Amino acid sequence: xxxxxxxxxxxxxxxxxxxxxxxxxxxxxxxxxxxxxxxxxxxxxxxxxxxxxxxxxxxxxxxxxxxxxxxxxxxxxxxxxxxxxxxxxxxxxxxxxxxxxxxxxxxxxxxxxxxxxxxxxxxxxxxxx
Numbered sequence: 001x002x003x004x005x006x007x008x009x010x011x012x013x014x015x016x017x018x019x020x021x022x023x024x025x026x027x028x029x030x031x032x033x034x035x036x037x038x039x040x041x042x043x044x045x046x047x048x049x050x051x052x053x054x055x056x057x058x059x060x061x062x063x064x065x066x067x068x069x070x071x072x073x074x075x076x077x078x079x080x081x082x083x084x085x086x087x088x089x090x091x092x093x094x095x096x097x098x099x100x101x102x103x104x105x106x107x108x109x110x111x112x113x114x115x116x117x118x119x120x121x122x123x124x125x126x127x128x129x
Contacts, residue, residue, distance in 0.1 A: 003086070012072075016035055017036065022072065047111040068093050071090065074090075
């Protein structure tokens with residue numbers, strides 16, 4: 001069952017992690033798990049440099065610099081009760097707001113990627129109760 005825009009948005013808002021997909025110029029889709037926050041049509045993804053990294057500029061940032069398109073996928077899986085299955089996909093565009101607004105660059109994160117939601121779709125196995 002296709003979710004309405006409002007229901008898909010509500011599910012996206014109530015979650016705090018998903019899979020961010022960007023486009024690598026050679027490999028194609030790069031998918032990484034991320035934490036995020038959604039507010040007023042924008043998704044904020046922190047760039048966490050606390051964990052060991054090979055570079056201070058993450059591949060997802062390099063991908064977005066080359067191609068501003070991204071997708072955030074959030075889903076719920078229940079291996080026993082398939083009537084509980086659902087997913088929401090947000091189509092995003094990198095607007096480079098973090099470069100314009102210093103508030104987005106505050107600690108504890110090195111940077112925050114801010115992406116504008118340009119489309120949202122979703123699906124659920126059963127109607128919302």
